[in-house]
Amino acid sequence: MVTDSPWYKVNWGIVGLCLLLSAITLNPALLHRVIPRDQCFNRKYVGIFHFRFWQGGEWLDVVVDDRLPTDPYSGILCFSTSTYKNEFWSSLLEKAYAKLHGSYGSLNSGKSYEATEDLTGGVTERFPLQQQQHAEGVAAEGVEDSEGLFSIMGQTSQRGSLLTCSVPGRRQEGEEDGLVSGHGYCVTGVRRCRVNVPWKTHVQLVRLRNPWGDETEWRGAWSDKSEEWGLVPKEEKRSLHHTVDSDGEFWMTFEEFKRNFNELYITSLNPHSLDDQARDQLYSMSEVVWKVLANPGQVVERAGGRVRRVWEEVKFDGSWVRNSTAGGAPKDMKLFSSNPQYLLHLREADEDQHHRDCDIKRSGTCTVVISLTQKHRRVRELPLMQLGIAVYKVSDEEGAPTPLTAPWLRCHRWVFLSKFKRARSITHRLSLPPGPYVLIPCTLLKDEEGDFLLRVFCEKGATME
Numbered sequence: 001m002v003t004d005s006p007w008y009k010v011n012w013g014i015v016g017l018c019l020l021l022s023a024i025t026l027n028p029a030l031l032h033r034v035i036p037r038d039q040c041f042n043r044k045y046v047g048i049f050h051f052r053f054w055q056g057g058e059w060l061d062v063v064v065d066d067r068l069p070t071d072p073y074s075g076i077l078c079f080s081t082s083t084y085k086n087e088f089w090s091s092l093l094e095k096a097y098a099k100l101h102g103s104y105g106s107l108n109s110g111k112s113y114e115a116t117e118d119l120t121g122g123v124t125e126r127f128p129l130q131q132q133q134h135a136e137g138v139a140a141e142g143v144e145d146s147e148g149l150f151s152i153m154g155q156t157s158q159r160g161s162l163l164t165c166s167v168p169g170r171r172q173e174g175e176e177d178g179l180v181s182g183h184g185y186c187v188t189g190v191r192r193c194r195v196n197v198p199w200k201t202h203v204q205l206v207r208l209r210n211p212w213g214d215e216t217e218w219r220g221a222w223s224d225k226s227e228e229w230g231l232v233p234k235e236e237k238r239s240l241h242h243t244v245d246s247d248g249e250f251w252m253t254f255e256e257f258k259r260n261f262n263e264l265y266i267t268s269l270n271p272h273s274l275d276d277q278a279r280d281q282l283y284s285m286s287e288v289v290w291k292v293l294a295n296p297g298q299v300v301e302r303a304g305g306r307v308r309r310v311w312e313e314v315k316f317d318g319s320w321v322r323n324s325t326a327g328g329a330p331k332d333m334k335l336f337s338s339n340p341q342y343l344l345h346l347r348e349a350d351e352d353q354h355h356r357d358c359d360i361k362r363s364g365t366c367t368v369v370i371s372l373t374q375k376h377r378r379v380r381e382l383p384l385m386q387l388g389i390a391v392y393k394v395s396d397e398e399g400a401p402t403p404l405t406a407p408w409l410r411c412h413r414w415v416f417l418s419k420f421k422r423a424r425s426i427t428h429r430l431s432l433p434p435g436p437y438v439l440i441p442c443t444l445l446k447d448e449e450g451d452f453l454l455r456v457f458c459e460k461g462a463t464m465e
Contacts, residue, residue, distance in 0.1 A: 033059070034119055035089060051096040054121040056375035057317060057453040062096040069104075079104065101378065112184060114424055116162060116267045123371035123455055125427045127152075127264040129165075129257075150204055150254055152266070152429070153190045155367075159311060162267040163187035165208070167260065178219040179260055185210055187264075188249060191240060195231045204254035205240075215246035222251045268369055268457050270313040311369070311457040314464040316342055319451050320443060328446030329420065330390060333406040335446055341403040342439045343394075348460040349434050365431045369457040372441045373425040374450050386444035387426045387452075391416040394436050404438055420444040439464075 034052050050063045068091050069078045080090045097118070098104040113124035127149060157163060169182035189207030210216050222228050224244045229237065242251070318340045320326035327335035346366045372389050393415050394400040401408055418428055441454055456462060
């Protein structure tokens with residue numbers, strides 16, 4: 001890498017693979033987990049590079065040589081390139097990721113959330129933004145209204161989560177507004193901005209960045225040079241770091257954000273997403289305080305009085321085995337009870353929080369993000385199974401059997417049952433009172449075999465057995 005810029009500038013080649021771009025430009029510190037630091041062109045250079053990707057609960061090393069595919073006529077690199085002509089880390093990273101999945105072509109069948117998880121080791125939630133998607137019954141779990149989504153965006157950005165989004169591939173209004181159809185963007189800020197107008201006191205704003213890092217920016221309301229900034233007090237404008245630079249970063253209202261983007265992905269990071277050296281050189285970038293990543297479960301103060309807390313993580317590996325632990329969906333409770341079961345203890349409720357940017361407030365509940373991943377299916381060329389997860393509240397006083405039996409399950413209703421989905425991972429955000437719960441990961445059909453990874457993220461910590 002030839003620059004210390006906080007934003008690495010990556011461009012598409014002839015074949016654009018947007019799923020990587022929106023992930024790898026979010027935080028340079030995260031790249032040092034993926035790109036080990038001990039690689040250079042000194043006398044020990046032997047023409048190979050190694051990278052690390054998160055797969056099925058562990059970091060895997062992938063080694064590639066330094067040969068990159070080019071167009072036979074122009075000699076231009078066919079895939080991702082850097083703005084700097086003598087920098088090739090993005091092209092080599094993309095080659096290693098393609099090797100992990102079998103070919104460059106196989107990356108086109110992947111999902112953007114998969115790339116983000118593979119590069120960070122986090123878990124990703126998907127939030128549809130546009131009304132037609134909600135009408136099709138794809139509403140995000142636990143988000144009842146726009147205010148709730150804005151609060152979740154503010155809450156997760158405070159915890160250092162990565163937020164990415166995408167523009168629909170074919171928009172009727174074209175690209176006159178500066179947004180690129182079918183393109184991925186990074187969310188770098190979520191703020192409630194004070195304005196000097198008599199009919200309102202604040203406006204909800206979202207800051208985004210085009211991974212190209214150039215003058216291709218939003219040209220509508222609240223863009224860099226728009227007249228709306230004249231309504232903002234000077235000190236407020238400074239706190240928002242408002243500039244008119246052609247750097248690919250811009251603000252827009254939350255309403256415009258929902259209207260122009262079709263999907264939002266929020267990736268919650270675990271404490272091991274940074275390597276040891278990165279944790280020793282932590283710094284703040286945009287609205288995210290990465291210092292919390294070195295202190296899982298610890299409260300970290302920042303100038304200005306803000307308090308940030310990173311997620312804590314518990315996880316288990318498991319398997320569905322035919323005629324043993326592959327009972328399928330909760331249709332036949334005798335079969336369903338044979339699925340793997342995990343006892344989760346939520347120790348404490350979240351701390352109530354008041355924040356001017358997102359109005360987060362909770363009382364007596366725990367925010368929990370549960371992720372279920374089926375392992376190694378694409379690498380082994382196996383079809384993805386339809387995944388689901390059920391959550392049951394149990395009580396020590398009731399003397400619930402361990403594991404839960406078919407008679408007990410017939411008499412008690414789950415507190416949460418996910419929709420079954422054919423995907424590599426499913427992730428759900430829940431708000432639950434403290435106490436013991438039983439998690440039952442399952443597939444839609446019985447006797448489907450496979451390995452899985454179950455992960456739970458929460459604020460105050462939990463135990464699982």
